Amino acid sequence: MSTPHPATVTPAPTGALNLSRTTATAARVLRQLRHDPRTVALMLLVPCLMLLLLRYVFDGSPRTFDNIGASLLGIFPLITMFLVTSIATLRERTSGTLERLLAMPLGKGDLIAGYALAFGALAIVQSTLATGLAVWFLGLDVTGSPWLLLLVALLDALLGTALGLFVSAFAASEFQAVQFMPAVIFPQLLLCGLFTPRDAMHPVLEGVSDVLPMSYAVDGMNEVLRHTDMTAAFVRDVLIVAGCALLVLGLGAATLRRRTA
Amino acid sequence: MMNYSSRPPEDPAVRAQDLTVVRGARTVLRGLDFTVPRGQVTGLLGPSGCGKSTLMRAVVGTQAKVTGALDVLGRPAGHPALRTRIGYVTQAPSVYDDLTVRQNLDYFAAILRPGSASADRRQDVERVLTDVDLTPHADALAGALSGGQRSRVSLAVALLGTPELLVLDEPTVGLDPVLRRDLWRLFHTLAAERGATLLISSHVMDEAERCHRLLLMRAGEILADDTPDALRTRTGSETVEAAFLHLVDAANAAGSTGRTGRTKETTR
Numbered sequence: 001m002s003t004p005h006p007a008t009v010t011p012a013p014t015g016a017l018n019l020s021r022t023t024a025t026a027a028r029v030l031r032q033l034r035h036d037p038r039t040v041a042l043m044l045l046v047p048c049l050m051l052l053l054l055r056y057v058f059d060g061s062p063r064t065f066d067n068i069g070a071s072l073l074g075i076f077p078l079i080t081m082f083l084v085t086s087i088a089t090l091r092e093r094t095s096g097t098l099e100r101l102l103a104m105p106l107g108k109g110d111l112i113a114g115y116a117l118a119f120g121a122l123a124i125v126q127s128t129l130a131t132g133l134a135v136w137f138l139g140l141d142v143t144g145s146p147w148l149l150l151l152v153a154l155l156d157a158l159l160g161t162a163l164g165l166f167v168s169a170f171a172a173s174e175f176q177a178v179q180f181m182p183a184v185i186f187p188q189l190l191l192c193g194l195f196t197p198r199d200a201m202h203p204v205l206e207g208v209s210d211v212l213p214m215s216y217a218v219d220g221m222n223e224v225l226r227h228t229d230m231t232a233a234f235v236r237d238v239l240i241v242a243g244c245a246l247l248v249l250g251l252g253a254a255t256l257r258r259r260t261a
Numbered sequence: 262m263m264n265y266s267s268r269p270p271e272d273p274a275v276r277a278q279d280l281t282v283v284r285g286a287r288t289v290l291r292g293l294d295f296t297v298p299r300g301q302v303t304g305l306l307g308p309s310g311c312g313k314s315t316l317m318r319a320v321v322g323t324q325a326k327v328t329g330a331l332d333v334l335g336r337p338a339g340h341p342a343l344r345t346r347i348g349y350v351t352q353a354p355s356v357y358d359d360l361t362v363r364q365n366l367d368y369f370a371a372i373l374r375p376g377s378a379s380a381d382r383r384q385d386v387e388r389v390l391t392d393v394d395l396t397p398h399a400d401a402l403a404g405a406l407s408g409g410q411r412s413r414v415s416l417a418v419a420l421l422g423t424p425e426l427l428v429l430d431e432p433t434v435g436l437d438p439v440l441r442r443d444l445w446r447l448f449h450t451l452a453a454e455r456g457a458t459l460l461i462s463s464h465v466m467d468e469a470e471r472c473h474r475l476l477l478m479r480a481g482e483i484l485a486d487d488t489p490d491a492l493r494t495r496t497g498s499e500t501v502e503a504a505f506l507h508l509v510d511a512a513n514a515a516g517s518t519g520r521t522g523r524t525k526e527t528t529r
Contacts, residue, residue, distance in 0.1 A: 024371035028360070035359045035402065096355030100418070103323050105344040106372045259325040259339065261284050 017109045025106075025114025029088070030121065043084065043122065047076040047130045055138040062139065069140045070225040071194045073131055073149055074217040077123045077157035079185055085119060085164030086177045093168065102258045112253050116161050123157030124150075144224035148234070152220045155241045159213055162248035169255030188214035193222075213244035272335055274299045274426050274458035275320055279329035282315050289315045291481045292329065297460055297474075302452050304469050305462040306505065307478030313462040314352060316478070317428050320460065321349045334426055345373060348419030352430045354411040355418075358404030362395055362414050365403055366421065373422045389417040392447055409436045416444075420451075427451065429461045433468065445471050466502035477505055484508045 033040055051069060058065040092098045101111060131149050134140040142149065167184060171177035191201070191209035198209050209215045220237035227234070275297035282290040289312045297303045305313050318324035319331060322339025331338040334346055356365045366386040374382060390396045393413040398406060403414050416432055429448075433441045445468070451457040452473075461472070469475055470489055477485040477492075485492060485508055489501050498504040 018375055020375040021372055024368060024375070028357070028364070028368040031364055032357060032359045095358070096351045096353055097357060099323055099351065100349065100355045100369075101372065103321050103344060103347070103349050104369070104372050105341070257325070259323055259327075261325045 017113060018107060021106055021110040022113045022117065025111055026117035026121075029115060029118035032088075033118075033122070039084070040122075043080050044126050044129055047072075047080070047126060048133050050076070051130060051134050051138060055134075062141070065138075066141045066225060067222070068194065069134050069138070070142065070149070070221040071192070071218045073127070073134060074152055074156045074221040075189065075192070075194070075214065076130060077127055077153050078160035078163075078214060078217060079181070080126065081119050081123055081157045081160030082164040082167075082185060083178075083181060084122075085115060085161045086168045086171065086180060087164075087174060089115070089165050089168040090171055090174060090177045094173075098256070099260070102256065108253045108256045111256065112165060112249055115165065116158060116249065119161045120154065120158055123154055123160075127153035127157070142225055143228055144226075144230075148224045148230065149221065152217060152224065152238060152241070155238060155245060156214075156217045159217070159241055159245040159248070162245045162252060165252035166248050166255065169252070185214075188212045191215065192218045194218060213241055216240040216244075271299060272332075273297055274334060275460065276332045277329065278331075280316075280319065280331050281328045282312075282319055282324060283326045283328075284315065289481050290319070293483050295476055295483055295486050297458060297476075299458045300452055300456050301473040302448055302459045302461060302471070303474045303476060304472030305460060305476045305478065306466065306469050306501075307464065307484075309464055311478045312481045313464075313478060314430055317349075317430050317460065317462060320426075321347055321428050323349075345422060346425045348421070348424035348427045350412075350415050350419045350427075350429045350432055352434070354403075354408075354415035356403045356411065356414045358411075359402065361400050361402055362390070362406070362417075363399040365414060366390070366417060369418045370421050385421055385423075389420040392420055393417045394443065409440060412436070413440075413444075423455060423457075425457060427457055427459045427461075429459065431462055431464070433463065433465070441468075466500070466505060469501040469505075475501065477508060479509055479512065484512060 051072065054069060054072065055065055058068070089098075092101075102108075127150050131146055131153065135142055135146050135149075163184060167180045168177060171180060191198070191205060191212055192214040193209070198206055198215060201209065216237040220234055220241065223231050223234035223237065273296035275295075277293050277295050280290055280293040280295075281288065293316070305316065307313055315324060319327045320333055320338055322333075322343065327338070333340075333343055336343055357368075360368070363386065366389065367382070370382045370386055374385075387396075390399055393416050395410065395413055395417060398410060403411055406414065412432065412435070416429070419427060419429070433444055436444065448459050448461065449471075452459055461468075463469070472489065474488055475485065475492060476483055484505070487495070492501060492504045493499065496504040496507040498507055
């Protein structure tokens, strides 16, 4: 059959976000994960197991479990999504599919939003399981609403996705990508107030922790832990985490080049 | 300029003037001038590392540091409007190994034509599956297929949406003779019946005989731009391979007697 050239097919704008391309990308990422049930199981179950472990490590001091448990509810989604996204986008770069997609009318924003949407959905499931387990079965004593815990967890997941995407641009192999985890995540983990309150650190370190986004993720969780309502500090923490996520997503978009050497 | 076919004289699908590409410290393409006529199969031949892939990436618009003029389908290469009109197959199959063949095609079809009805897209997917003869494997994971099958999935993706220009980087590498023959038949059908322009690279000289036109490359330069017949006649050779070797020797001889930066370029 001979088809006349549809030379004038909608020259769909590729700069702005295109809803159906974004959702198609998100669906594709989730479909890939469905073919890899072991990864999904690890993503969903490991945080729950860690919380369970922690609960009995601090068997004698439930207050400590409250503090650390709430902080970890914010940290888990960040770390998981960071790892999964950095490897997934690195594979996209090395397999040539990224080059193919960028030679097609796919906007960079569509790709990034697609990934964020897919991993965000997964983060919701992960955080729901972990938060539910901690609050209802492990006796995590939260003063505020568990929904707010979930909100912070979701934003943390988004931040993790953003960081992973950004970092994958600087990794040439899976080995390097995995090594970015200690480089990017561990310093934040040490300085975020999980081990000791931030204001008790050396002033220089406290200053550093003030500019690291994970600190605000943990602060936000602790606000929910101690207060019944949304405090001003909570709103500020949430906005900072969300703002950082958006900023890093933007930086990540800048690392996607249609033309490469 | 050259108008071998019976088609009305129109703009060539690709027109390059003084096309130069630098990668790192190396100049990979050195001031090339060539055209790729519409509706024909043009072969891009030359030894590995001579710049074939770089030339193709420049045409598709994924190559950085391109200088000179390069017009593709009437627009500068890399123009956003070209992204739906060019199908591109990289040397290594670029598909998702953890998706089935059909899921791969469904996704790329959705990216290509987000507005179209899903029935249309499904029809398109079925058509390209038939084209590359993968319908029986449509529901297999791409990663579970053989190398030749995976490269056909990659080709099928490029055929989605009936592109006007197909840029295929060594599409027949590693395929058995039967499949190679079938694919070349498909390429000719695409040109003859769908009016597509094909630019196909290969380092296997026997495939050259199946092209309407040839661009022979060596070390970032174009040695010849002609039809296979004319090449053989001009060099007095039996095969295109012999013609190519003849041209290489001639170029080497010219190179040793006073270094001419550019090699001869022939249109006739």
